[in-house]
Amino acid sequence: MNKFAAMGERIGEMLAGRQVTVMEVCGTHTHALGRYGIRQLLRGKMRLLSGPGCPVCVTDAGFIQSAVKAAHSGWTILTFGDLLRVPGPDGSLQDARTSGARVKVVYSPLDALKLAQANPAENYLFLAVGFETTTPAIAATIKQTVYAGCKNLKFLVGLKLVPPALQALLTSGEVALDGLLYPGHVSAIIGMEPYREVASQYRIPGVIGGFGPEEIMVALTRLVELIVTDKPTVVNAYRQAVRPEGNSQARRLSAEVFNSVPATWRGLGEISASGLIIRPEFSEAALAAEAPELDPPPVVAVPSGCRCGDILKGKLLPSECQRFSKECTPRTPLGPCMVSAEGSCAAYYKFGE
Numbered sequence: 448m449n450k451f452a453a454m455g456e457r458i459g460e461m462l463a464g465r466q467v468t469v470m471e472v473c474g475t476h477t478h479a480l481g482r483y484g485i486r487q488l489l490r491g492k493m494r495l496l497s498g499p500g501c502p503v504c505v506t507d508a509g510f511i512q513s514a515v516k517a518a519h520s521g522w523t524i525l526t527f528g529d530l531l532r533v534p535g536p537d538g539s540l541q542d543a544r545t546s547g548a549r550v551k552v553v554y555s556p557l558d559a560l561k562l563a564q565a566n567p568a569e570n571y572l573f574l575a576v577g578f579e580t581t582t583p584a585i586a587a588t589i590k591q592t593v594y595a596g597c598k599n600l601k602f603l604v605g606l607k608l609v610p611p612a613l614q615a616l617l618t619s620g621e622v623a624l625d626g627l628l629y630p631g632h633v634s635a636i637i638g639m640e641p642y643r644e645v646a647s648q649y650r651i652p653g654v655i656g657g658f659g660p661e662e663i664m665v666a667l668t669r670l671v672e673l674i675v676t677d678k679p680t681v682v683n684a685y686r687q688a689v690r691p692e693g694n695s696q697a698r699r700l701s702a703e704v705f706n707s708v709p710a711t712w713r714g715l716g717e718i719s720a721s722g723l724i725i726r727p728e729f730s731e732a733a734l735a736a737e738a739p740e741l742d743p744p745p746v747v748a749v750p751s752g753c754r755c756g757d758i759l760k761g762k763l764l765p766s767e768c769q770r771f772s773k774e775c776t777p778r779t780p781l782g783p784c785m786v787s788a789e790g791s792c793a794a795y796y797k798f799g800e
């Protein structure tokens with residue numbers, strides 16, 4: 448028996464016939480669980496549900512609508528590639544590009560600033576979507592944009608914070624969980640303290656895990672130990688990347704540029720203090736400074752029949768959506784969960800259940 452299978456056996460022994468329900472908060476974990484066959488390995492022992500940890504998936508359809516409208520109003524849209532094909536009420540950014548709008552994929556926010564400075568006659572809009580991991584780099588770029596006096600680059604901000612969404616989900620009681628697998632990359636910024644609050648408030652243990660197969664299995668083994676011994680606490684099983692206190696410098700940078708505000712999450716609705724807005728000192732970089740009709744984006748309904756919202760709450764598995772792998776495939780996505788590289792539906796389609 449290889450080491451990997453032995454770890455699965457060990458989990459089974461600890462559970463002694465019981466099946467537990469664990470939420471992998473992060474989309475990167477969702478894909479890794481599929482890619483390495485961990486879901487199959489733990490079948491009957493652990494039910495693994497996806498959570499609200501795919502930033503593109505939780506972005507409300509109104510954000511896409513604002514971005515598409517901006518694209519049709521002369522802005523050159525700069526976006527990470529995942530957002531390109533997410534359908535909105537007026538189509539996707541890809542559709543806008545096909546009909547002649549200027550939409551470009553960039554790989555970092557700094558690329559956006561370089562483009563804007565190199566082409567001062569063109570008006571650029573950067574779509575800022577992501578969690579705590581992405582926020583510091585975007586904050587740094589907004590500061591640079593303002594300090595450099597770059598007037599032709601604006602930001603439409605859809606950045607979100609993970610802990611308030613988790614708390615909202617657990618408060619709703621819509622899904623019963625035995626444990627949480629926390630994402631290594633977000634944890635590297637926020638540290639362990641926000642999870643300790645979740646553990647003590649909801650009596651749910653959690654483990655921070657890395658993204659390699661062995662790292663995930665180690666984290667899940669530690670999580671099962673906490674579950675079977677009834678210890679609602681938090682363990683860091685990814686010490687090579689996550690310090691208990693997180694990265695205070697990165698958090699300071701984010702706090703310098705952004706304030707927290709209520710934000711609308713796909714499937715979860717409005718959650719207080721779960722989104723970010725550019726602070727008044729840097730507000731000239733916000734799209735609102737030039738197009739207040741598009742920023743903040745409106746709240747709009749998701750395409751009918753798409754159950755992404757329920758999947759992001761752990762209420763439904765992708766394969767339980769009636770459209771999964773029929774009308775909805777990665778080539779014909781009906782919702783962001785099938786588009787994003789971190790989306791659950793895309794993971795189930797690629798790797799199986």
Ligand code: SF4
Binds near residue numbers: 752769775782783792
């Ligand atoms: S399979 Fe498609 S339609 Fe169903 S929830 Fe996923 S993205 Fe939405």
